[in-house]
Amino acid sequence: MILQDDRNNAQYRNTVDAFLRLRRYGVGEYYRGLTAILLRNGPATFLYFGFKDTLKERLLPEDGPLLSGIDSGLRKEAIRNFLTGATLGCVISSLFYPLNVIRIQMQTAEVGSKRMSxxxxxxxxxxxxxxxxxxxxxxxxxHVTRSFVFWGCMTLFSELVRDCLHKFQS
Incomplete structure (x- = not known):
């Protein structure tokens, strides 16, 4: 976040320069905003994995009306995986968006300043x-639009990899 904040453009040349200069402030400066990240990612991950399969089965059944015109089983499964991840990504990102904004606030505070809760x-x-x-x-x-695309693709590809690994093991 330090390099994304234009107030720091003149101070740091690149990532390595920023990393080396932060050393004088102690290891805590590298972890500014970690509490907000953990408060966001912990429950968000729990919700994602807790609801992924249920959402896929209940809202996007293989024989449901949304997928009725698709004859290929592989295409149908890919669409189900994408829409499952995209939907969860949108909902979860919306729920935890304020924590993301707070994290940015914490991480863009002046380098070396007192860290905020x-x-x-x-x-x-x-x-x-x-x-x-x-x-x-x-x-x-x-942010929600980005999450829709990101989590849709992430779920689609992770399920493809999981299926390939499963077939490889059997």
């Missing part, structure tokens, strides 16, 4: 955005 960063961000929850979710549309 998730709560303090969220409160500061809320105040910075005029006390409006709506402004805390600015940019969510593009």
């Amino acid at each position: 998730v709560w303090a960063a969220g409160k500061a961000l809320y105040e910075e955005r005029g006390g409006k929850v709506r402004l805390m979710t600015a940019g969510m549309g593009i």
Whole structure:
């Protein structure tokens, strides 16, 4: 995030330069925002794997109306996998988007400054955005769109690899 923040463009030449310069602030500077990441990724991963198969079977059954016009079993399964991942990606990304915004707030704080807790960063961000929850979710549309494509493709390809490995083992 340091290199993505244009306030730091003149300070760091590249990733290696930033990595080496951060050493003087201690190892904690490399992990700024880790709490927000863990609070977002832990439950999000649990939800993804907890609902992936159920969503696929209940909302996208093989003989359901959405897939009725597709005759190829492989195509049908690929579409089911993509839509399952895409749907979960959108829902989960939407639920945890505020934590993502807070993480960015934490990681773009001035290098070497006191690290904020998730709560303090969220409160500061809320105040910075005029006390409006709506402004805390600015940019969510593009994030959800990216998540739709990313998680759809990730689920599709991970299931293809899993199936190939399963066939290889048998």
